[in-house]
Amino acid sequence: MKFSLKQAxxxxxxxxxxxAAPIVVAYLSPVPNARSFWxxxxxxxxxxxxxxxxxxxxxxxxxxxxxxxxxxxSMLQFHRQAGQIAFFFILxxxxxxxxxxxxxxxxxxxHANLPRALALSAVLGALVLILVTTVWRQSFxxxxxxxxxxxxxLALFIVFIGLVHILQVGFYISVWWKQAFWLIMTVxxxxxxxxxxxxxxxxxxxxxxxISQIREERDxxxxxxxxxxxxxxIRFTPGQFAWLTLDKSPFSLRQHPxxxxxxxxxxxxxxxxxxALGDFTKTVGATKIGTRAYIEGPYGAFTPDPDPAxxxxxxxxxxxxxxxxxxxxxxxxxxxxRNLCLIYGTLSLETTLFLDEIRDLERTLNLKFVHVLENPPxxxxxxxxxxxxxxxxxxxxxxxxxxxEYFVCGPETMMDMVEPYLRCRGIPLKYILSERFKIV
Amino acid sequence: xxxxxxxxxxxxxxxxxVIIVALLAWSRVA
Numbered sequence: 001m002k003f004s005l006k007q008a009x010x011x012x013x014x015x016x017x018x019x020a021a022p023i024v025v026a027y028l029s030p031v032p033n034a035r036s037f038w039x040x041x042x043x044x045x046x047x048x049x050x051x052x053x054x055x056x057x058x059x060x061x062x063x064x065x066x067x068x069x070x071x072x073x074s075m076l077q078f079h080r081q082a083g084q085i086a087f088f089f090i091l092x093x094x095x096x097x098x099x100x101x102x103x104x105x106x107x108x109x110x111h112a113n114l115p116r117a118l119a120l121s122a123v124l125g126a127l128v129l130i131l132v133t134t135v136w137r138q139s140f141x142x143x144x145x146x147x148x149x150x151x152x153x154l155a156l157f158i159v160f161i162g163l164v165h166i167l168q169v170g171f172y173i174s175v176w177w178k179q180a181f182w183l184i185m186t187v188x189x190x191x192x193x194x195x196x197x198x199x200x201x202x203x204x205x206x207x208x209x210x211i212s213q214i215r216e217e218r219d220x221x222x223x224x225x226x227x228x229x230x231x232x233x234i235r236f237t238p239g240q241f242a243w244l245t246l247d248k249s250p251f252s253l254r255q256h257p258x259x260x261x262x263x264x265x266x267x268x269x270x271x272x273x274x275x276a277l278g279d280f281t282k283t284v285g286a287t288k289i290g291t292r293a294y295i296e297g298p299y300g301a302f303t304p305d306p307d308p309a310x311x312x313x314x315x316x317x318x319x320x321x322x323x324x325x326x327x328x329x330x331x332x333x334x335x336x337x338r339n340l341c342l343i344y345g346t347l348s349l350e351t352t353l354f355l356d357e358i359r360d361l362e363r364t365l366n367l368k369f370v371h372v373l374e375n376p377p378x379x380x381x382x383x384x385x386x387x388x389x390x391x392x393x394x395x396x397x398x399x400x401x402x403x404x405e406y407f408v409c410g411p412e413t414m415m416d417m418v419e420p421y422l423r424c425r426g427i428p429l430k431y432i433l434s435e436r437f438k439i440v
Numbered sequence: 441x442x443x444x445x446x447x448x449x450x451x452x453x454x455x456x457x458v459i460i461v462a463l464l465a466w467s468r469v470a
Contacts, residue, residue: 016453020460027468034468044461052457074446081450089457429445 005430008070018055022047025181026172035101042096043171049089050162052082054185056155057192062200062243062299071301073241073435080134087131094124116168123161130154143279148253152193159189197251204250204294207231211246211291212269219351221275221319222285223261226293227268234295238264238326239304239407239433242297244272246287250294256280259435260298261322263329270295273353275319302407302435310405311339313396315418317387317410318346321353323435324407328361337366339404343395345372345387345414370395387414389421401425408434 023044034040059079062072097104110117130151133140137147163186166173173179213225224246228234234242241259248254262271276282304312304327314324321344331338346352352371362369372383372391383391387410406427408418415434422432 012449012453016456016460019453019457020464023461023464027464031468037465037469040465040468041462044465045458048457048461077446078450081447082453085450085454085457088454 011070015055019048019051022051022182022185025178028178030175032171032174038096038100042093042100045089045096046093047166047172049086049093050159050166051185052086052089053155053159053162054189056083056086057189057196061192061196062296064299071435072299073302077436083134084131087127090127119161120165123158123165126154126158126161130158144256145253152197156190156193159186200296201250201294204245204296207294209233209270209293209295211287211289211293214285214287214289216285217273218353218355219275219319219347220285221273221353222287223271223273224284224287224293225262225269225271226295233267234270234298236260236264236270236298237303238330239302239323239435240298240300241302241323242270242272242295242299245294245296246284247291247293250296254280255296257299259300259302259323259326261325261329263333264326265330265333273319273322273325275353277319300435302409302433304407305405308334308336308338309403311341311403312407313341313343313404314407315343315387315392315410315414316345316407317414319353320409320411320435323409325354325357327407328358328365328367332361332364340365340367341370341395341404342367343370343372343387343392345410346374348373348375349377368395387418389417392418392421396425401427404431406432408432409436412436 026043026047056079059075059082106112107120108117133142133147133150133154137144142150163182166182167179173182208229209226210229211224212227213223215223215225217223236242238260241257243255243257245252245255258272258274260270261273262269274281274284276285302323304310312327314327316324324342328340328342331340342358344352344358349355352373355371358367358369361367370383370391372385372387373380374384374386376382376384383394385391406422408415408422415436419432419434423429
């Protein structure tokens with residue numbers, strides 16, 4: 001399914017309605033006498049902040065119906081932003097309450113109520129910790145696997161203490177159905193976590209793969225071929241990605257997202273091309289043939305229009321080429337003649353992934369290939385430096401601007417330049433598809 | 441979906457929710 005603005009608008013509206021629902025339920029009759037505006041406002045922020053925290057489990061639940069229209073990478077980016085919003089809502093709840101009425105300081109006073117003060121102080125600490133470990137994970141040298149454990153535990157702790165806090169204060173939930181509402185919301189969040197961590201891995205357990213081939217590519221990248229064991233494998237659309245578990249049980253937290261690099265027409269095996277960038281990817285080259293693997297997916301809306309009349313312009317940097325290779329190989333296998341333009345920025349000729357194959361594809365596909373080299377060899381006549389507006393202006397003439405989809409994938413700095421550039425050139429939002437490496 | 445728009449959408453949703461909370465609190469007190 002392709003990304004649709006209309007569907008995105010529906011999901012966002014539903015999100016706002018569900019996030020605001022707890023406060024609406026709280027205000028339904030019977031209600032106690034109102035306090036000052038600032039106290040009511042702060043309490044409302046707390047309700048909504050906790051609801052946003054609960055919905056974080058939906059965003060990371062990898063539900064294919066929602067992810068198909070929005071793209072799982074977009075949902076995870078929204079999850080990051082929403083987490084920060086929830087943080088400020090809950091912080092606002094605490095500070096505004098205490099400024100509006102200093103008597104509320106008693107909630108954090110161990111002399112007034114030790115368990116309550118400990119729990120609420122711990123939840124505030126957990127909020128700071130979850131934000132800090134997420135935003136600055138790599139600066140702390142925290143591995144992805146440990147971060148996932150810490151993140152899940154802290155998130156559950158915050159939601160659990162939040163619920164206990166609401167039930168214990170009890171101001172707006174005096175009647176049973178209001179208490180039931182909060183319990184159902186919390187059980188729902190817990191179920192979503194169980195779905196992600198237990199039910200999905202169980203499904204994967206029944207569909208194992210084995211590594212059938214490992215190829216060394218240029219620039220410290222490796223291509224892993226995976227063949228299904230005892231099942232028919234996976235069907236995906238070129239440009240999509242999956243979560244890969246290598247040599248571990250599917251219940252392991254050592255699971256990483258990678259784009260498929262093979263043709264979607266290849267039913268025998270699927271391939272991922274992985275560059276040695278992080279703690280896990282540096283070990284990929286040492287994988288043995290026959291290693292057991294599991295795939296969860298496919299996900300992502302970074303996919304070309306099925307109509308071959310729609311052309312594609314790819315603006316790519318470095319290892320961002322992998323999902324594009326899947327598209328080009330698929331177009332080749334389908335003998336498609338759609339208009340294609342690849343603007344590919346790399347460090348040098350020696351480190352350019354798939355260079356020989358792209359040159360071959362230039363002959364079989366209707367492909368215009370613009371290679372931008374940061375460190376070109378002597379006598380290089382092509383584009384040099386980093387992908388820039390000047391280079392894009394030179395190669396994206398009016399002919400290429402119309403009737404095409406634009407796929408942007410590469411380093412953050414390149415994408416931060418290219419995305420607004422395409423909008424300035426008048427490309428409608430729905431024709432610009434971008435995928436960032438850092439989705440986790 | 442473009443990253444810049446996701447950030448803007450999230451900030452927009454945040455502001456919208458603050459306004460909703462403020463309006464509901466005001467209606468409660470009024």
